[in-house]
Amino acid sequence: MAKTPDSTSKESFVEETRQPADLEKDASAGGAYIVGEDTDADTRGLKTTKNGKIVLIPQPSSDPDDPLNWSWMKKHTVLLALLLPSLLTDWGMTWGTTLFELQAVTWKMSVPAAARSVSGGIFLQGPGGVLAVPFVQRFGRLPVLFWSQALALIMIIAATFSPSYASFTAFRALQGFFGTAPQVIGLTMIHDMFFFHQHAVKINIWAFCFVIGPYVGPFISSWLLIKLGWEADMGVLAGFYGFSTCLVVILGKETLYDRENNRVPTAGASRISLLTGVAGVKATGMPKMMDVFKHLFELLICPQLLLPCLFVCIQFMWAIGIVTTITQFIKPPPYSLNDTDASLFYLAPIVGSIVGELWGHWFNDWLCNRYIRTHNGNYEPENRLWGAYPGAALALCSLVLYGQTLQHTLPVVGLAAAxxxxxxxQVSSTTAISAYALDCFPHHAALASSWINFWRTTGGFCVTYFQTQWVAKSGAAVTFGVQGAIVGAFTFFVIATQIWGKKWRVNHAPPAAEN
Known part of the structure; x- marks a missing residue:
């Protein structure tokens, strides 16, 4: 991406006085990048794409084992092994949101009480993602991805055969804790394999997978419930995780590469040792886990990360609140949707997510190209944040529409549209914030991603405890109207980051890279 002669071609930006080793460091700091058709990259020893129009950032090594040098097919095969686990993370947790009515009968509880079985799992996705980061940096990406799927599979099987609400809830909580790693590893693996001009598109695909997951899971689960009991329904979820685990075993590759020394830390290791993490244990030159923990908390207090994370927290809080309570609104009177209609209702957010992915696929690249063309080749990461505003405005409108529809018993299509x-x-905002975080912290992608995930899931955990009670006390119009107003208020955190982000990136520079 860069200053271009037209809207369709892309050229990366290179600061004319910098050496190749400095390019990515400069990209994270912002500043002037001069490129164009007159840039003679070859004479400066810079590597470009085959057509010569894009200077590659970061510059790949001459090592064929460097993930940046992998073929298109190999990169996207490895990406596929990441995408299904990312899809299943929230898919697996919200799968249970369609089971509450049946579980309430089994455990002789009220439906709202049974619904709290998902809260622990949603909450532990946050700490689980943060605690996964030191393992990702110390032992590699692949073993953490593998163990997240294998352990989540075990927890789902245990939950399926649980004899009580307490044990079911405990195993579901552990499922959330272990299963969230793909939503943390994603940014790092994208950074490992793809160049700067490819990041926005790949992030959009990855973000689409974990944002659409909370809707696809209940959609499938609700159809199965028409013929199956809730225990068998959970068994099908275990089957999905079994398939995901096999996919990681067959297609997954270790993307960790020591770019400073141009070597693969786990070179020569067997497949089993790579998957289990034994190769990572034996690898030399890896960071200490305590150092990674220290860096994690250093990043947490960086305002250029914290404020956008708080915006994500609020937006996802209300979105997850809709997911976890929707059946409690559409199945009883006045809507009285049957099981089939309730199942079809999940098509609404699925369609919305798909449109969001298509929008982001185009819009984020357009933003960068336009900015560079109109700023004489200059680029600043804060430009990414323009992509968050359409999402913020639409989230506010959707919450108001949702509340008014419920309050006045308007046609159910209003709920579907909202x-x-x-x-x-969700898709458009998540892509913008994640791309900005990767621009600011390219060597700490997993750390930054873990905090985005932490705040996102923390909000989702909280809302289950008060959503239905709030509606019962204040009415749907007031409840969701206030939620929309809060989204609007927290959008000022994004505005503040755009205004002062460049200064913050200088005053709150990230720690030294671990790998």
């Missing part, structure tokens, strides 16, 4: 708009908003 939910679809909210799903679109």
């Amino acid at each position: 939910w679809a708009i909210m799903a679109f908003a």
